[in-house]
Amino acid sequence: MAIVFEKPKMLTDKPTHYCPGCTHGLAHILTAKAIDKLNAKKVIGVAPVGCAVFAYEYFNCDMQEAAHGRAPAVATGIKRVIPDAIVFAYQGDGDLASIGMAEIVHAAARGENITVIFVNNAIYGMTGGQMAPTTMIGQKATTCQSGRDVALNGYPIHVSEMLSQLQGPCYIERVACYDVKHIKQAQKAIDKAFQNQVEGRGFSMIEILATCPTNWGMSPQDSLKYVEDVMCKVYPLGVYKDTTKEEA
Amino acid sequence: MEEKKLLKGNEAIAEAAIRGGCRAFFGYPITPQNEIPEYMSFRMPEVGGVFIQSESEVSAINMVYGAGGAGARAMTSSSSPGISLKQEGISYIAGAEIPCVIVNMVRSGPGLGGIQPAQCDYFQSVKGGGHGDYKMLVYGPNSVQECVDIMYTAFDKAFEYRMPIMILGDGMLGQIMEAVTLPPMKDFSNVPNAEWATDGTRYGADRRVVNSLYIQPDDLEAMNHKLFAKYDVLAEKECRYEEYLCDDADVIITAYGTVARIAKSAVDMLRASGVKAGLLRPITLFPFPCDRFARLAAMPNVKKFVSVELSMGQMVEDVRLSVNGMKPVEFYGRCGGNVMTSEDIAEYITKEGK
Amino acid sequence: MAKVSFNKAFCKSCGLCIGVCPKHIISISESEINSKGYFVAEVLEMDKCIGCAFCATMCPDCVIEVEK
Known part of the structure; x- marks a missing residue:
């Protein structure tokens, strides 16, 4: 018998602190598997502030822990001084799309040759379920307890759509992890996002629609269903930008 | 080269x-x-x-x-x-x-x-x-x-x-x-x-x-x-400072940066008019030369310190902490982007000294 | 012939593996609790496993290793 599925080498043996059923774990595994495939000599990751704040304990490479929202700037600093390293930033929706909006937009606009893994679960998980920049209209959060009201809170931000309007990025795709088929599609997207960096093609970002069973107040199974039935309607999956196709 | x-x-x-x-x-x-x-x-x-x-x-x-x-x-x-x-x-x-x-x-x-x-x-x-x-x-x-x-x-x-x-x-x-x-x-x-x-x-x-x-x-x-x-x-x-004519000074002016250059000219003016002034210029602001201030404060000839700054008085607080009540510590400053002249400093010292 | 093994110390009892198993052979143990206090996932009829690795693919905590 041969092993057909095992833990990626790019993950440490430390159990994660994520809640049961949280798909941050899947995003870690997919990212780690993509890096495993590269056989890179140098890899440096940047962890965010938010639920993934301890990502530096889980990825089995050199890591830097950035201030809230600043991961793309930190990754830029690293990549520019060690251009032959694979540099990735791992960020949540509050980190990337709220406090760190300037950093992600400008890293994308510069076409910075880094890979960004953007985990969008439409809520602030670590701080206890507050409204996120990606919280959907009508979705409940502890700071919009009757549901997000456009009159009060405005509209959620569609990051992949927005960044794809810039000239800088090479590759932007939104994926989801609600079943095995979509996990495999997500893996392909993340693989490509890292391969683009190896080939020096510039900024790639994969937005992963993820669950937050704890703060959504749902079971892990129901959370997956919510991603499929609700989130994917608001945030359609797909490739939003791919300059590698334009070149071909 | x-x-x-x-x-x-x-x-x-x-x-x-x-x-x-x-x-x-x-x-x-x-x-x-x-x-x-x-x-x-x-x-x-x-x-x-x-x-x-x-x-x-x-x-x-x-x-x-x-x-x-x-x-x-x-x-x-x-x-x-x-x-x-x-x-x-x-x-x-x-x-x-x-x-x-x-x-x-x-x-x-x-x-x-x-x-x-x-x-x-x-x-x-x-x-x-x-x-x-x-x-x-x-x-x-x-x-x-x-x-x-x-x-x-x-x-x-x-x-x-x-x-x-x-x-x-x-x-x-x-x-x-x-x-x-x-x-x-x-x-x-x-x-x-x-x-x-x-x-x-x-x-x-x-x-x-x-x-x-x-x-x-x-x-x-x-x-x-x-x-x-x-x-x-x-x-x-790493603590660094520069002293100018402090050994016999009655008044120690303290200033850093470009203000210290203006203050140094003021010391010369004051000396020419018979006022024994000296200058202690901190080069490192952290670490602050606390010990040197304390030793100067303990010298009998030193009557007071005057901190000269382009602010409403910030470094003066560290001077006061260093002098620790041994001698009076005064403040003279300009702010808002205004810069004092050497004459301004000399005039302050002569007037306040009377 | 296929086999799944669970790194039970890492299991958080989320049950995502149960939902994707085409053979419906995964369940949450009613007796075994790990050091974190979770009832762990287990397979009682291993001979029915086809080694599709859906469970391992779905598990957010890298609990499951699959051999085929």
Whole structure:
């Protein structure tokens, strides 16, 4: 018998602190598997502030822990001084799309040759379920307890759509992890996002629609269903930008 | 090779940084320090270094965090409102023990304030500035040559102590042109990367993490004590000051940076009119030369201290703490971008002295 | 012939593996608790496993290794 599925080498043996059923774990595994495939000599990751704040304990490479929202700037600093390293930033929706909006937009606009893994679960998980920049209209959060009201809170931000309007990025795709088929599609997207960096093609970002069973107040199974039935309607999956196709 | 040149303070600092081994600069435009990023933008590529004009001061300091954490000699420069924005990043840099250099060509405040010279950033430079318990090694040079000399060794100190270093200038120092001797280019091509730097080459048990998060109170307390033990070493080894005619002085004027040059002329004027004045000029503002102030305060000839600053009175608080009630400590200052003359200082001393 | 093995110490009892198993052979133990206090996932009829690795693919905590 041969092993057909095992833990990626790019993950440490430390159990994660994520809640049961949280798909941050899947995003870690997919990212780690993509890096495993590269056989890179140098890899440096940047962890965010938010639920993934301890990502530096889980990825089995050199890591830097950035201030809230600043991961793309930190990754830029690293990549520019060690251009032959694979540099990735791992960020949540509050980190990337709220406090760190300037950093992600400008890293994308510069076409910075880094890979960004953007985990969008439409809520602030670590701080206890507050409204996120990606919280959907009508979705409940502890700071919009009757549901997000456009009159009060405005509209959620569609990051992949927005960044794809810039000239800088090479590759932007939104994926989801609600079943095995979509996990495999997500893996392909993340693989490509890292391969683009190896080939020096510039900024790639994969937005992963993820669950937050704890703060959504749902079971892990129901959370997956919510991603499929609700989130994917608001945030359609797909490739939003791919300059590698334009070149071909 | 050494070179003699006529340079603006800002340009001289930029060239001295490069000669001192700086190979990564991240900055955002703000008056009156724009010559630094402008100079770096063409000079860095010449020496194989990195220059980015970032989208904000916040981003610039976090690029310094990333590059510095990866082991590069990285720096940024700004002026007061921009430094306020950088304080978050500086706190993280201090907490993660990343070496780097931050140049602050101070302008008047608060708020948008003005673009004229000031020293109103003393507090946010020497007292920590951002959140949490930390300090930086802070220099207050008084000439373009001293800017060059301090900048040239700043990265060596930053790496020796693994901490951010601030060079606290002002608009005058940045804009003034003076003849300077530029030191030779340091060569770090064969120097191995620092033993803590995340250069990406390690996996598993050997991997390195640049981080300032300590979730266990005991761990964080131990980290704070580790940082402060370094500050004790700074006080012992890095404290620098210059004295002028203090031995027999009745009045000790104290000032740093360009103001100290104005104050030095005031001392000469006062001496010529029979007033025994002296000048104590702190060169490091943190560590502050507390002991020297205390020893002068204990001398019977010394009647009082006068802290002269381009602020509403900031360094004067450290002078008072150092003198510890032994002698009176007065303050004379201008602010808002106004600069006192030597005559103003001499007049203050003569009037107050009566 | 296929086999799944669970690194039970890592299991958080989320049950995502149960939902994707085409053979419906995974369940949450009613008796075995790990050091974190979770009832762990287990397979009682291993001979029915086809080694599709859906469970391992779905598990957010890398609990499951699959051999085929």
